[in-house]
Amino acid sequence: MSSSFTRALRPALRGGRCLAQRAAARSGVARPIAARNAIRPLSTTSSLRSDDPVDISEIPPTPISHLSEVEAAMAEAVSKFANDVILPKARDMDEAETMDPTVVEQLFEQGLMGVEIPEEYGGAGMNFTAAIVGIEELARVDPSVSVMVDVHNTLCNTALLKYGSEHLKRTWLPRLATNTVASFCLSEPVSGSDAFAMHTKATETADGFTISGGKMWITNSIEADFFIVFANLDPAKGYRGITAFVIEKGTPGFEIAKKEKKLGIRASSTCVLNFDDVKIPKENLLGERGQGYKYAISLLNEGRIGIAAQMTGLALGAFENAVRYVWNDRRQFGSLVGEFQGMQHQIAQSYTEIAAARALVYNAARKKEAGEDFVKDAAMAKLYASQVAGKVSGLAVEWMGGMGFVREGLAEKFWRDSKIGAIYEGTSNIQLNTIAKLLQKEYTS
Numbered sequence: 001m002s003s004s005f006t007r008a009l010r011p012a013l014r015g016g017r018c019l020a021q022r023a024a025a026r027s028g029v030a031r032p033i034a035a036r037n038a039i040r041p042l043s044t045t046s047s048l049r050s051d052d053p054v055d056i057s058e059i060p061p062t063p064i065s066h067l068s069e070v071e072a073a074m075a076e077a078v079s080k081f082a083n084d085v086i087l088p089k090a091r092d093m094d095e096a097e098t099m100d101p102t103v104v105e106q107l108f109e110q111g112l113m114g115v116e117i118p119e120e121y122g123g124a125g126m127n128f129t130a131a132i133v134g135i136e137e138l139a140r141v142d143p144s145v146s147v148m149v150d151v152h153n154t155l156c157n158t159a160l161l162k163y164g165s166e167h168l169k170r171t172w173l174p175r176l177a178t179n180t181v182a183s184f185c186l187s188e189p190v191s192g193s194d195a196f197a198m199h200t201k202a203t204e205t206a207d208g209f210t211i212s213g214g215k216m217w218i219t220n221s222i223e224a225d226f227f228i229v230f231a232n233l234d235p236a237k238g239y240r241g242i243t244a245f246v247i248e249k250g251t252p253g254f255e256i257a258k259k260e261k262k263l264g265i266r267a268s269s270t271c272v273l274n275f276d277d278v279k280i281p282k283e284n285l286l287g288e289r290g291q292g293y294k295y296a297i298s299l300l301n302e303g304r305i306g307i308a309a310q311m312t313g314l315a316l317g318a319f320e321n322a323v324r325y326v327w328n329d330r331r332q333f334g335s336l337v338g339e340f341q342g343m344q345h346q347i348a349q350s351y352t353e354i355a356a357a358r359a360l361v362y363n364a365a366r367k368k369e370a371g372e373d374f375v376k377d378a379a380m381a382k383l384y385a386s387q388v389a390g391k392v393s394g395l396a397v398e399w400m401g402g403m404g405f406v407r408e409g410l411a412e413k414f415w416r417d418s419k420i421g422a423i424y425e426g427t428s429n430i431q432l433n434t435i436a437k438l439l440q441k442e443y444t445s
Contacts, residue, residue: 064359064362065358070127070130071129071133074126074130074133074134075133075134075137078133081106081110082137082138082142082145083141085103086103086138086142086145089103090267090410090413091410091413093144093267094144094266094413095407097261097262097266098267098269099144099148099222099269103145104148107145108178108179111123111124111177112134112149113152113153113181114157114173114176115134116128116130116157116161117157117161117176117177121170121177122174123157123177127369128365129365129369131154132305132361134149135149135153135306135313136313136316136358136361138313139310139311139313139314140313140316142267143264143265143313143314143417144265144266144267144268144417146310146313146314147219147307148219150306150307150309151182151184151219151220152181152182152220153306154303155184155228155302156182156183156228157173157176157182159184159244159299160172160173160228160286162298162299163287163291163295164246164286164287165283168246168286172246175226181220181224181225182224182226182228183219183220183221183224183226184220184227184228185227185229186198186230187215188213188214188215189214189216193426193427193429196239196242196296198213198231199213200230200231200232200275201231202232202243207279207281207282208279208283209233209284210277210278211231211245211247211275211278211280212276214257215229215273215275216272217260217270217424218270218272219269219424221259221270221273222259222271223269225250226246226248227273228245228246229244229245229246229247230243230245230292230296231243231292233289233290234289234290239293240290240293241290242292242293242296243285243287243290243292244285244286244287244291244292244295244296245280245285246280246286247278251279251280252279253277254273254275255273255274255275255276256273257272257273260272263416263419264413264416266416300426301374301375301378302368304378304379305361305364305365305368305381305382307386307421307424307425308357308360308361308364308381308385308386311382311386311388311389312354312357312358312388312389314414314418315350315353315389315393315418316358317410317414318392318393318410318411318418319350319351319392319396321396321409321410321411321414322399322400322404322411323338326343326347326399327339330401337399338399350392350395353388353391354392356388357381357385357388357389360377360380360384360385363377364377364380364381375434375438376435376439379426379431379438382425382426385421386418386421386422386428389418389421390421393415394415396411396414396415397412
């Protein structure tokens with residue numbers, strides 16, 4: 001494998017020959033010329049920085065789950081990387097509750113931490129769905145690694161691309177693409193689902209700002225050097241005073257405190273952060289004063305598609321791990337367990353639900369790329385994908401019997417990892433509220 005497979009994929013965005021095309025040529029399978037010309041990514045990174053919708057009027061309708069050549073090559077390459085590099089370490093990382101630093105280093109080397117960052121800043125310059133594909137493929141092997149890549153790309157990189165000044169972009173995007181993990185700091189002890197009931201306070205000074213308070217449940221906090229922190233610059237205005245800032249690890253007064261011991265995604269770090277009059281320069285203001293709540297809502301809407309992709313990948317990984325066992329190894333009453341009709345019905349039902357969840361995920365991603373309203377679609381995708389992940393991973397443990405219950409394999413890990421899907425980046429009840437409110441608006445005369 002090359003030092004960066006995303007670099008190898010870039011020519012496809014410019015009409016060159018990509019990995020998927022080369023693979024098809026090697027296998028003797030070629031797609032019709034008309035199809036090759038018709039299917040392309042709906043957007044590139046440049047459209048991410050524009051409010052203009054992507055013109056899709058002349059793109060022939062295709063199946064929701066159909067991937068462009070770039071996206072298909074991305075899926076193939078990330079799958080190989082995940083199975084070759086991450087899978088041998090997944091169980092040990094879970095037991096140690098620590099992300100292997102060499103895995104983090106290789107994620108950067110492969111370009112997975114800068115999927116949508118433009119090439120001018122050292123990133124891969126690919127589209128949103130390519131990032132979603134990568135998140136899903138990683139989760140089929142280890143959801144802990146997947147969520148690190150997800151938060152870094154869909155929340156932090158996107159925040160900087162959308163709202164950052166040119167100074168912040170030039171300073172941080174090259175690092176975020178090549179060697180610096182990012183963290184998104186919104187939640188607090190009493191500010192979870194009610195995200196804007198935050199107590200962390202910012203005060204403007206002659207030289208910049210000071211921040212005091214604390215954050216909780218913060219993903220990537222051990223590995224990160226770059227933190228996007230939300231604090232209230234004008235508490236008298238309530239949530240309209242919330243503002244976003246960039247803070248670098250090592251800044252005096254900034255402390256990574258308690259590391260949580262969790263049920264699942266244990267290799268992913270989740271910590272308490274403390275801010276004691278942390279002084280930051282004025283250029284570390286992200287976007288405009290008082291717009292932090294709008295930024296957070298917008299970013300979380302996109303991020304929910306990433307979490308939904310993580311959950312569909314997890315469900316598919318748990319499914320594949322189990323069906324290979326019941327169709328090849330596990331025997332009862334003289335037959336493979338997977339040959340019993342009762343088992344086959346459960347398998348068929350589970351795969352159908354995974355396919356439905358993936359359709360919701362890809363539909364939300366395509367609508368986002370096309371500049372259409374995708375908020376309800378993102379909420380439905382996250383809600384249903386997390387439900388399917390919990391159900392299928394639980395069934396997979398049962399299908400495998402004792403081998404699913406022990407910690408020798410990955411079955412029980414997939415089930416533990418699935419539980420977080422209904423909690424972070426908006427609980428399932430919050431998704432239901434969002435869906436219901438939008439439906440009520442649509443159907444109220």
